[in-house]
Amino acid sequence: MVKLVRALDFPRSEVYYDIMEKMNFKVAYTLRAKRVERWIRTVKRDFLDATEIKVVGLDCNFADPRKGNQRAAVLQLSVVQYTLVFHIVHADEVPELLIDFLADKNIRFCGAVVHNDVYMLQTYEIIIPSAINLQQILQNPVP
Template sequence: MEHLARAPSPRSQVYYLTAKGMHFKITVTLRASRVERWIRAIKKDFLDATPIQCVGLDCEFTNPREGNQRATILQLPVATENLVFQICWANEVSQVLKDFLQDKTIRFCGVAIGKDVEMLSSYGIDITFVFDLQKIIPNPTKIPF
């Protein structure tokens, strides 16, 4: 059997996406230091300049049939910036990320966000200011009777 040498996958990668005239920057990482730089940048470039600070939040989970389910991916979008943190393979979960997610001046919004918050608690993350958009905004596809 022949073994092929493979280059190790990068620990961080930045992608630029343009769709329908909109430009997005997606940072994919499993490095805590890259997450910290992303947080500092979006605070400076976006959040500090707005009276209402709002950050999207979503998680992806391991397969519940394979045992103990946990969060694997943490996604945080702000304006055109997006962080995809591969939290379960990360070298660490930094205190900067924990403090950011516990900041009571920032509203974290998502759909069915309760499970996301629950799964992140195993990493020592306690998000207190969350909004479940599914409970706040009525489903526009529902037919009123």
């Protein structure tokens, strides 16, 4: 993976670019609310606004439960080849645009065991009404 840029206007934010099997990926890793807002505006404008069915990949990683307060530490969102990795536990703030984006009932947020992610994000006053657990609708291909 090649680092594309370290955002000078958003310290502690980085954008990476990678080509795997002829597919381009762009990953924004950040602790900054402004980078999250920029990512949301870009994927809405470039992809979601133009589609009838809006789907966003959702995943969270959690803080170590042995160290006390178990909560969401990293929020990952993916649309087409664009991925946001938001280190929410150390963020400068949780932007209102992110809260509104995740609350949008017109967007389906899909992930595995997503109910845990939804529950843990409530710590940040994030409610996701249209989360879909892919494990409940897709059968495991391995017998």
